[in-house]
Amino acid sequence: MSDSLLAITVLWGFVFIYAIMATMDFGAGFWSMVYINKEKTRATNIANRYLSPTWEVTNTFIVAIVVAVYSMFPTAAYTLGTVLLIPGSAILLLLAIRSAFLVFSNIAQEYRKPLTYISGITGMLIPGILLSVLPITHGGYVNFHEEKQSLDLVGLFTSGNEYAFFTFALSSTLFLSSLLLADYANVSDEREAYRVYRRDAIILGPISLLTAVFIMLTLKHDANWIYSKMMDDFFLLMASLFFFIIGGIALFLPSWKNPDVKGRPRLAIISITIQYLLASYVYGKAHLPYIVYPEVTITSAFTDPNSFHALFATYIAGFIILFPGFYFFWKLFMHDKKYLQSPQTKK
Amino acid sequence: MDHLVIARSMFGTTMGFHIIFATIGVGLPLMMLTAEILYQKTKDLDYVIMAKRWTKTFGILLGVGIPTGTIAGLQLSLLWPGFMEVIGKVMALPFQIEIYAFFIEALFMSIYVYASERIPPWARISSLILVAIGALASAVLITNVHAFEGTPQGFRMNGREITDVDPWKAFFNPTFFVSAGHVAMSAYTTGAFIVASVSAFKMMKHPFGSRVFQFHQKALVLSLIVGGIFSLLTAVNGHESAQKLYEYQPEKLAAAEGLFETQSHAPLAIGGFTDKEKREIKGAIEIPWALSFLAGNSFDTVVTGLNDFPEEYWPPLYVHTLFNAMVGIGSLLIFLAFGTLAWRFLLKKKHFPKLLMWIFVCSGPLALVSIECGWIFACTGRQPWTIYRTLSTADSVTTSENLGLLFVLFLIVYAILAISVSFVLIYYFRKNTVLKDLTAAKEKEVPLFGSNS
Numbered sequence: 001m002s003d004s005l006l007a008i009t010v011l012w013g014f015v016f017i018y019a020i021m022a023t024m025d026f027g028a029g030f031w032s033m034v035y036i037n038k039e040k041t042r043a044t045n046i047a048n049r050y051l052s053p054t055w056e057v058t059n060t061f062i063v064a065i066v067v068a069v070y071s072m073f074p075t076a077a078y079t080l081g082t083v084l085l086i087p088g089s090a091i092l093l094l095l096a097i098r099s100a101f102l103v104f105s106n107i108a109q110e111y112r113k114p115l116t117y118i119s120g121i122t123g124m125l126i127p128g129i130l131l132s133v134l135p136i137t138h139g140g141y142v143n144f145h146e147e148k149q150s151l152d153l154v155g156l157f158t159s160g161n162e163y164a165f166f167t168f169a170l171s172s173t174l175f176l177s178s179l180l181l182a183d184y185a186n187v188s189d190e191r192e193a194y195r196v197y198r199r200d201a202i203i204l205g206p207i208s209l210l211t212a213v214f215i216m217l218t219l220k221h222d223a224n225w226i227y228s229k230m231m232d233d234f235f236l237l238m239a240s241l242f243f244f245i246i247g248g249i250a251l252f253l254p255s256w257k258n259p260d261v262k263g264r265p266r267l268a269i270i271s272i273t274i275q276y277l278l279a280s281y282v283y284g285k286a287h288l289p290y291i292v293y294p295e296v297t298i299t300s301a302f303t304d305p306n307s308f309h310a311l312f313a314t315y316i317a318g319f320i321i322l323f324p325g326f327y328f329f330w331k332l333f334m335h336d337k338k339y340l341q342s343p344q345t346k347k
Numbered sequence: 348m349d350h351l352v353i354a355r356s357m358f359g360t361t362m363g364f365h366i367i368f369a370t371i372g373v374g375l376p377l378m379m380l381t382a383e384i385l386y387q388k389t390k391d392l393d394y395v396i397m398a399k400r401w402t403k404t405f406g407i408l409l410g411v412g413i414p415t416g417t418i419a420g421l422q423l424s425l426l427w428p429g430f431m432e433v434i435g436k437v438m439a440l441p442f443q444i445e446i447y448a449f450f451i452e453a454l455f456m457s458i459y460v461y462a463s464e465r466i467p468p469w470a471r472i473s474s475l476i477l478v479a480i481g482a483l484a485s486a487v488l489i490t491n492v493h494a495f496e497g498t499p500q501g502f503r504m505n506g507r508e509i510t511d512v513d514p515w516k517a518f519f520n521p522t523f524f525v526s527a528g529h530v531a532m533s534a535y536t537t538g539a540f541i542v543a544s545v546s547a548f549k550m551m552k553h554p555f556g557s558r559v560f561q562f563h564q565k566a567l568v569l570s571l572i573v574g575g576i577f578s579l580l581t582a583v584n585g586h587e588s589a590q591k592l593y594e595y596q597p598e599k600l601a602a603a604e605g606l607f608e609t610q611s612h613a614p615l616a617i618g619g620f621t622d623k624e625k626r627e628i629k630g631a632i633e634i635p636w637a638l639s640f641l642a643g644n645s646f647d648t649v650v651t652g653l654n655d656f657p658e659e660y661w662p663p664l665y666v667h668t669l670f671n672a673m674v675g676i677g678s679l680l681i682f683l684a685f686g687t688l689a690w691r692f693l694l695k696k697k698h699f700p701k702l703l704m705w706i707f708v709c710s711g712p713l714a715l716v717s718i719e720c721g722w723i724f725a726c727t728g729r730q731p732w733t734i735y736r737t738l739s740t741a742d743s744v745t746t747s748e749n750l751g752l753l754f755v756l757f758l759i760v761y762a763i764l765a766i767s768v769s770f771v772l773i774y775y776f777r778k779n780t781v782l783k784d785l786t787a788a789k790e791k792e793v794p795l796f797g798s799n800s
Binding site (some may be wrong): 072 | 429431449466515769775776
């Protein structure tokens with residue numbers, strides 16, 4: 001494996017982890033807003049219990065991705081930095097409001113509702129704009145002339161492909177987060193909340209699949225090069241669909257421990273994650289070797305080899321140092337019955 | 348405004364706003380840790396309440412510090428793609444390692460706050476130590492990039508071509524340790540004086556000797572001890588920083604001191620304004636020979652003046668005022684801390700005069716002003732370069748136009764954040780008084796961190 005391929009694989013790994021964590025994060029914020037008036041179901045409560053300790057960690061990943069881009073592919077960072085000025089700034093503005101008001105809503109109890117509404121709505125827009133970066137990298141809306149590069153915003157926002165990605169981001173965010181929260185509620189023994197989130201997941205699953213199909217249809221017209229390369233891996237796309245169906249079935253199977261509860265959310269979430277993993281692998285592979293089509297490739301944008309080797313050494317060191325921390329964190333917040341079943345949401 | 352000026356103002360505003368939260372975010376964890384350790388040692392409940400209240404403050408400030416830090420990190424690529432392309436190739440290590448520091452801080456901050464009642468005391472202290480280390484490391488590493496901008500090494504640049512990259516040599520550039528030390532020490536100083544400000548303000552609002560008064564007095568004395576130690580260390584380190592300027596960026600030192608003529612036995616100019624036309628400093632108090640001594644530890648040291656540099660290499664001359672403000676406030680804080688501690692412990696006075704109390708109240712904001720002046724001095728003093736004598740600011744800026752509207756939008760969002768964070772802080776502490784915490788801490792069944800939110 002060449003260094004640049006190794007680098008893009010690491011980057012893809014980061015993007016995938018962030019995509020999963022961010023959908024949970026922004027989705028949980030949104031659900032916490034939707035169910036704020038239905039206190040009895042405790043659905044908001046469950047969402048907050050997940051969200052409070054995790055949002056900072058999730059947020060760090062987005063910085064990690066940006067750093068990975070400019071440290072491993074500095075020339076791509078130049079192009080992306082230039083063309084993403086407007087969408088990137090929009091994300092930052094929304095993210096600032098969202099994070100701050102999320103924190104404030106936990107502190108200022110009397111103003112909880114308006115603050116949660118602001119953070120919930122701004123949070124839902126972020127995945128949509130984040131995923132808009134993908135159609136931009138397909139190159140159709142980037143003008144390259146010599147030293148100067150620019151983004152054709154009007155062209156982007158009048159294309160069906162952009163809206164396909166946008167709606168896919170929204171529906172996936174809601175689908176994955178409702179699924180995770182269903183599992184979280186199930187582990188916490190919150191029957192009502194579990195029922196609510198399981199229902200949401202069942203509704204949103206097919207919608208997210210439809211938007212994914214919509215992406216493929218518009219890709220065929222807007223960026224045929226990537227469409228045809230994705231179709232080369234048709235078998236993997238079908239495998240992805242297969243795991244979607246498994247995930248769906250899992251939500252209807254009777255539970256292991258308790259036969260009157262419907263669904264095995266843990267199994268569902270694992271197979272849906274595999275579904276997204278396979279699909280994003282096919283997409284990522286088809287995208288190669290371009291970072292921004294057709295000018296910037298992983299080899300033309302690659303950093304100095306000395307820098308890459310030093311960086312890679314710190315990746316390994318960083319992983320060794322951080323792993324126990326992540327494990328401890330997971331044990332305390334995802335696995336500890338005392339936390340999951342505490343009578344009230346701890347602040 | 349022209350394109351470059353808007354881009355610089357935009358990024359400067361982001362940094363100026365972010366460093367308020369970043370500096371307190373580095374400084375407060377040390378205070379929290381000190382209080383937590385004092386509590387575990389003395390079992391005096393006042394200290395655990397301090398730790399709790401400062402942790403809350405820290406948590407609220409993180410709500411702004413984290414997103415503005417994210418903005419700063421991403422805006423670097425959006426506004427300065429030319430600069431980040433070079434940094435990506437040569438100086439990516441500090442950014443990358445900083446990510447690990449962020450993770451450590453984020454993971455253990457959540458553990459300390461949300462799991463405090465489920466983990467044993469040693470784990471609480473360890474978590475807090477890791478939070479403090481994470482916060483400190485982020486500051487140190489980002490300062491490393493700043494140090495590299497002033498004293499770049501570890502690569503060669505011909506036109507846009509970068510060769511002979513040695514990333515670790517770039518990482519350990521000559522001013523890394525001095526600059527990072529300065530930022531760390533001054534952040535600890537600021538964190539302590541912010542606590543002093545609030546404590547002094549609260550002491551004046553409560554009758555002398557009352558329970559709440561005593562609580563705040565304890566916090567005040569603690570913050571003066573920490574603040575005194577670190578303000579002194581900042582000054583010692585600042586002296587070294589100035590010597591590094593003399594060695595590596597002489598035109599920056601000359602501009603900071605308003606020195607035009609190259610000379611030995613150079614005077615130190617305090618105050619006054621630099622006159623670019625007449626090439627002299629006006630209205631300054633000059634201490635003969637002092638600058639030469641400070642720059643090289645001997646009066647014979649020849650300090651190069653601005654006249655020996657082409658005018659297009661001159662930094663803006665107002666940096667003299669910023670430099671003076673930074674040093675002036677720093678010195679004031681040293682005297683304030685040690686003077687008060689002597690008054691309290693050597694002269695054994697129980698009362699602080701009212702005027703002194705008001706100076707305490709101002710000390711925190713003043714420390715922040717000093718931090719702002721220091722950063723603006725450090726960054727404008729490097730102009731016209733982003734990487735000293737290698738890459739100009741004009742070559743770093745984005746080619747995308749129409750920054751004006753974005754600048755306005757960011758200003759609006761910063762204003763919203765500033766207003767709402769002040770509102771939330773006031774709201775929270777008005778609702779959760781010290782007295783309430785004292786009662787809660789005495790009744791052990793009520794968990795301290797979860798009791799009031």
